[in-house]
Amino acid sequence: MTAAVEFLNVSRHFGAVKAVDGVDLTIAEGSFFAMLGPSGSGKTTCLRLISGFEQPTGGAIRIFGEDVSTTPPHLRAVNTVFQDYALFPHLNVRDNVAYGLMVKGMARAPRYAKAEEMLALVHLEGYGDRKPAQLSGGQRQRVALARALVNEPRVLLLDEPLGALDLKLREAMQDELKALQVKLGLTFVFVTHDQHEALSMADSLAVFNEGKIAQIGTPQEIYDRPASRFVADFVGSSNVLPPALTQALGGPARWSSLRPETVRLAVTGPVSGPVTALRYLGAATRVVIRVAETEVAALVPAGQPLPAEGETRSIAFDPSALHLMEGA
């Protein structure tokens, strides 16, 4: 199977700023691929390199095996859902959705029929006559989605599409997007800075940092075995333990990560410290213990006894839960 999108040592430098620096990645056809990273990490630039709004300063990009370095955006078989939706303010919803077909020269009747079909797909039947300004944020988001899908792209690019929505709507849209992707069998490339969104939706994901890919893999791989301190810090609320502490806990003198849900509290043990914070999360309580200058969080399931703030506790865990990372 050919990959939907391939980056071969791709760089995009703006003068001295290395927005994207030597990125290699392969996005499998039909997968939901997330690009995760803090703002300025290069993930959006990567998306724009795929859509063609940025040109690489080095390396090659292939879409379905074809080198697209010289292909302008309007000739690429990819469509984008923009962060601010970028709906055309002077056109109604139906014409917005039918735009891609209109510029291809499709006659009015079939393109309107197709637009209605797309509006039904995103649950916006009957909104065709409205102007974008008359829609709510969530509805605009759906119009942007329908407008991008009407062209039947082989790859759909989504640039933080849920960033402007409130939490509840956002979670509903996450489910819907994922269901839509499975139903249509399309390749989705999804840019986000929200780790929960990336972990819950993606088949595989790339974590970006300073223009480079810090780690690439399935959500579970990245969650369980972060390659570096950056990934562990950014992706989850994982404990990052310095070499000295790792050694004190029975490991080698290397940086390691330890998931809060694997940490148990004990009254005595090799490493102990005062409880500095308790945060009730519903199904569990997050207990933070300060050991040797490092805050270690443990998730205590509901129903189990909780220590009081200031009490001393030691930490215990299954040795296999300790994950060693690269780098000093």
Place this chain on the structure above:
Amino acid sequence: MRSDAPRAPLGLKIAALGGLLFLHLPILLIFLYAFTTEERTYQFPPPGLTTQWFGVAWGREDIWPPLWLSLRVAAISTVLAMILGTLIAGAMARARFFGRDQLSLLVILPIALPGVITGMSLRSAFGVMDIPFSTWTIVLGHATFCIVIVYNNAVARLRRLSGGIMEASADLGANAFQTFRHILLPNLGSALLAGGMLAFALSFDEVIVTTFTAGQQSTLPIWMYNELIRPRQRPVTNVVAIVVFAATFLPILAAYYLTRGGSDTAGAGK
């Protein structure tokens, strides 16, 4: 809401009314004297009223060439300004380059510069380059400030337009021409129309720059000025004044309504 607003003191109201009358009564007087029966002096009140001067004005051969010249100059300068002004606005909105702000200042400078300066400099430039005075020298003079009007309107609209919609259009498969035709033009249209109308109105009644760049030709405003000095059939000038008023006021009014919706610049200055 209106009843809650504090009432203005009577003195202020009278002053405001006086100011408005001082500004606008002379215009009414111009209209009034187009109908007077007295043709040599503007005596008040007019001894009688007549509409014969409209017929006389229609029959006067010397009115038509200046009128045509003015219309031609205004039309050409407007078209020129709309093309060049839009292009400059497009470049300014899209690109960030060295000297951009300075260039922007140079573009809008003609409207801030006194007309005599523009006129003198153009006249000496034509002299140096041995360019004979013609319709085109007047057009060049007018285009300097007409461009500014169109540019200001287009730039204001472009700034309000989300840059993303151009990219969205390209992303959906539209080439540059399709994006221009289906996305840029409809969103820019009313601003351009408003700018064009204002430019037309400004060009139509321009006197200062015109006197320096016209040579022996007379545009309508210059013809009117010369006519006022000569004491024959004076009300004819007033009839022409009504025509000029209509030709300039109506486009300005239309431009105002076209751009009222947003925070667009319509006149911005002149």
